[in-house]
Amino acid sequence: xxxxxxxxxxxxxxxxxxxxxxxxxxxxxxxYRRRELSLLLFAGLLxxxxxxxxxxxxxxxxxxxxxxxxxxxxxxxxxAHLAVRRFAPAADPVLLPLVAALNGLGLVMxxxxxxxxxxxxxxxxxxxxxxxxxxxMIWTLLALxxxxxxxxxxxxxxxxxxxxxxxxxxxxxxxxxxxxxxFGATINGARLWLRVGPFTFQPSEISKIILMVFFxxxxxxxxxxxxxxxxSFLGIHFPRARDLGPVLVAWLASLGVLVVEKDLGSSLLFxxxxxxxxxxxxxxxxxxxxxxALFSLGAVISYHLFGHVQVRVDGWLHAxxxxxxxxxxYQLVQGLFGFAAGEITxxxxxxxxxxxxxxxxxxxxxxxxxxxxxxAGIMAILVIYGLVVTRGLRAALGARDPFGxxxxxxxxxxxxxxxxVQVGGVMxxxxxxxxxxxxxxxxxxxxxxxxxxxxxxxxxxxxxxxxGPATPAAPLFDPNAVADSPTQAVRTT
Amino acid sequence: xxxxxxxxLVLLVVKISFLALLWLFVLAAVRAVxxxxxxPTKRQRQNVQGLGHGAAAQPAPVPAxxxxxAPPPAGPQNAPASRRARTxxxxxxxxxxxxxxxLPLGPAPVxxxxxxxxxxxxxxDFASARHARLVPHDGQWFxxxxxxxxxxxxxxxxxxxxxxxxxxAPVRIGKTVLELHR
Numbered sequence: 001x002x003x004x005x006x007x008x009x010x011x012x013x014x015x016x017x018x019x020x021x022x023x024x025x026x027x028x029x030x031x032y033r034r035r036e037l038s039l040l041l042f043a044g045l046l047x048x049x050x051x052x053x054x055x056x057x058x059x060x061x062x063x064x065x066x067x068x069x070x071x072x073x074x075x076x077x078x079x080a081h082l083a084v085r086r087f088a089p090a091a092d093p094v095l096l097p098l099v100a101a102l103n104g105l106g107l108v109m110x111x112x113x114x115x116x117x118x119x120x121x122x123x124x125x126x127x128x129x130x131x132x133x134x135x136x137m138i139w140t141l142l143a144l145x146x147x148x149x150x151x152x153x154x155x156x157x158x159x160x161x162x163x164x165x166x167x168x169x170x171x172x173x174x175x176x177x178x179x180x181x182x183f184g185a186t187i188n189g190a191r192l193w194l195r196v197g198p199f200t201f202q203p204s205e206i207s208k209i210i211l212m213v214f215f216x217x218x219x220x221x222x223x224x225x226x227x228x229x230x231x232s233f234l235g236i237h238f239p240r241a242r243d244l245g246p247v248l249v250a251w252l253a254s255l256g257v258l259v260v261e262k263d264l265g266s267s268l269l270f271x272x273x274x275x276x277x278x279x280x281x282x283x284x285x286x287x288x289x290x291x292x293a294l295f296s297l298g299a300v301i302s303y304h305l306f307g308h309v310q311v312r313v314d315g316w317l318h319a320x321x322x323x324x325x326x327x328x329x330y331q332l333v334q335g336l337f338g339f340a341a342g343e344i345t346x347x348x349x350x351x352x353x354x355x356x357x358x359x360x361x362x363x364x365x366x367x368x369x370x371x372x373x374x375x376a377g378i379m380a381i382l383v384i385y386g387l388v389v390t391r392g393l394r395a396a397l398g399a400r401d402p403f404g405x406x407x408x409x410x411x412x413x414x415x416x417x418x419x420x421v422q423v424g425g426v427m428x429x430x431x432x433x434x435x436x437x438x439x440x441x442x443x444x445x446x447x448x449x450x451x452x453x454x455x456x457x458x459x460x461x462x463x464x465x466x467x468g469p470a471t472p473a474a475p476l477f478d479p480n481a482v483a484d485s486p487t488q489a490v491r492t493t
Numbered sequence: 494x495x496x497x498x499x500x501x502l503v504l505l506v507v508k509i510s511f512l513a514l515l516w517l518f519v520l521a522a523v524r525a526v527x528x529x530x531x532x533p534t535k536r537q538r539q540n541v542q543g544l545g546h547g548a549a550a551q552p553a554p555v556p557a558x559x560x561x562x563a564p565p566p567a568g569p570q571n572a573p574a575s576r577r578a579r580t581x582x583x584x585x586x587x588x589x590x591x592x593x594x595x596l597p598l599g600p601a602p603v604x605x606x607x608x609x610x611x612x613x614x615x616x617x618d619f620a621s622a623r624h625a626r627l628v629p630h631d632g633q634w635f636x637x638x639x640x641x642x643x644x645x646x647x648x649x650x651x652x653x654x655x656x657x658x659x660x661x662a663p664v665r666i667g668k669t670v671l672e673l674h675r
Contacts, residue, residue: 053508056504400594
């Protein structure tokens with residue numbers, strides 16, 4: 001049961017209220033959850049402040065609806081907090097608030113871009129477009145439902161390892177589903193979406209998690225073989241040819257995604273994820289070298305074979321050359337101008353013009369944030385992402401079973417890779433790929449799958465923070481076995 | 494775009510204070526991470542002793558639940574200050590596959606072995622499925638070998654009967670070395 005020492009002031013009532021929420025009776029709680037609650041309230045405050053700043057800058061006054069939205073947002077994540085209290089009472093206290101803060105900033109930014117679109121439409125005398133912020137709010141709600149479900153259903157992450165191969169199959173099916181003629185839908189040149197009625201969904205986001213379960217489960221069984229059976233050549237350990245199978249399959253699958261679905265980002269993410277987890281499992285740098293070599297090979301081949309890859313690379317390398325800034329790399333260059341306009345402290349929320357960048361609320365939301373919050377804001381957000389990743393790796397370090405270790409590492413790495421590929425693309429460090437920024441970008445599938453990732457990380461962190469199961473001490477030996485055994489018991493003093 | 498626009502000064506103040514708030518949040522999160530990794534700071538601990546509150550909560554009997562017995566130390570954060578000095582509160586793996594793992598010690602015995610249901614699952618060819626266990630008794634932790642093939646060693650002595658484990662003494666199981674820490 002919770003052990004909540006008295007607090008001062010109003011906090012007493014608040015935590016008192018929450019403390020009555022049931023917690024499994026046999027669990028002795030460290031004070032993690034209260035820390036989580038206070039940080040979560042801070043995140044709610046942050047989101048409310050951001051919304052207030054936007055509304056103040058655009059409308060000139062702050063209305064009470066700002067606080068209603070702020071309270072609603074906090075209440076939404078409060079529900080997630082209660083779920084953690086119930087289902088993973090000893091889980092990491094920092095992850096949830098960090099994610100809530102990112103989500104809050106994302107929602108405000110999406111709303112802000114909606115406002116900009118409305119304004120532009122008013123000026124041009126066009127029909128006023130409906131905003132996507134309410135939609136994203138609904139997706140957030142759905143994401144929290146998924147979050148609670150994952151926590152509630154998966155009581156022990158080790159059970160997942162039993163379904164490793166099933167997960168591998170399901171993951172691959174999800175991955176190729178959009179390529180099917182009936183369900184698939186092509187949006188913005190990438191065939192990544194599933195269309196069911198009016199809704200579109202990106203199944204690769206879900207298969208990311210499912211495949212990670214497979215990778216972790218597979219490598220737990222095979223890591224010894226992969227790391228020990230190797231030949232040394234030039235100081236590098238090379239694995240046996242037949243052990244290369246899984247890597248080649250992963251490589252081919254990610255290339256397949258690139259070819260069939262024309263999605264650079266996902267294929268990069270899948271391959272990178274697999275490489276990280278392979279390295280962690282085997283502790284062999286040779287796997288990384290082989291993977292990077294395969295990656296370079298694949299990159300060169302796809303550059304020469306596919307037009308859409310050439311366009312991306314050309315827009316990246318020659319962003320400011322010729323007529324690129326007005327055609328191929330228009331979006332990228334506008335985003336860079338956004339960063340430049342933001343300088344160190346930004347133009348202030350609601351005062352820039354981030355709507356100039358196409359797809360400002362999905363792929364280019366970093367540029368919008370960079371413009372309005374400046375370098376200072378971007379750095380804060382990247383630090384928050386960094387903290388999320390380190391907490392994921394902390395869960396991996398703490399996990400007592402190899403499967404949990406690898407799953408947590410893989411999930412944290414996929415989160416990190418996604419942020420790197422996304423932000424790196426927008427900042428012109430690497431070619432632009434279409435990934436979403438977890439929890440900030442507009443996009444339903446992304447936020448739902450990332451909520452599931454966080455739920456899994458919380459589950460794993462909960463498993464190692466709880467003191468060992470209170471099993472009654474089993475007898476050291478079976479007395480009957482000793483009684484029946486032919487040996488003589490020798491008494492030692 | 495309706496109503497009067499606030500002055501530039503107001504907007505500047507709003508902008509800077511929002512960034513300050515953002516960074517304050519980051520700092521608060523970092524502080525929570527820090528407290529989680531290294532335990533409460535000295536000042537927080539003093540607060541706990543002096544006032545009986547704060548982030549470094551200790552399992553003092555809570556007025557709201559008088560019927561429940563005070564729970565035993567469940568983690569580094571909530572070991573009672575008076576007993577902190579002697580009772581180990583965590584099991585640290587210093588060598589082997591799991592090096593760096595820290596296990597909070599509770600009232601329950603800790604089982605160690607290759608079996609998946611052990612508290613500490615070893616991946617070590619030299620460890621048995623149920624290799625050894627650590628059992629608390631009167632504030633002391635005892636190591637007990639569960640009939641392992643390769644034996645359990647406390648420092649350099651082979652564990653044949655339950656032996657008390659002093660703080661910081663290495664317990665060897667296969668390639669893994671464990672230590673009890675405060």
